[in-house]
Amino acid sequence: MRHLTFKTATNFLLPLLLLFSIFILLRGHYLPGGGFVGGIIAAIAFVLHAFAFGLKDTRKLLKIKPMSLMPAGLALAVFSAILPIFQGLPIMTGLWMNEPIPVIGLIGTALLFDLGVYIVVLGVALTIIFTISESV
Secondary structure, three states: OOHHHHHHHHHHHHHHHHHHHHHHHOOOOOOOOOHHHHHHHHHHHHHHHHHHHHHHHHHHHHHOOOOHHHHHHHHHHHHHHHHHHHHHOOOOOEEEEEOOOEEEOOOHHHHHHHHHHHHHHHHHHHHHHHHHHOOO
């Protein structure tokens, strides 16, 4: 049986860790951080939940299989990389909106690419950890 204090702390930490992972994701195209680190932090949040409540409850919380995140994230990253080609620019050229969005800043293809990396890393990390947990 899992400890009540650990479950309570996890219920508090899960949304905070997910919010922090989004902060790191958004910060990444200006300062250190980005999709990889943000994805790892989000995966840690769900692993902590799995430790506290069990893998079955965490899978219910996610509502989708982590493995399905990988192709979605990869497609988004590839899309952001080839988007400049349609404007006659080289692949991976950064395209930016004209006006910044409050709190987030300028949105561009770098953020789309980081978001794709975030989704891929989250899917890969959770797939690996959940698979190992199921086999033990």
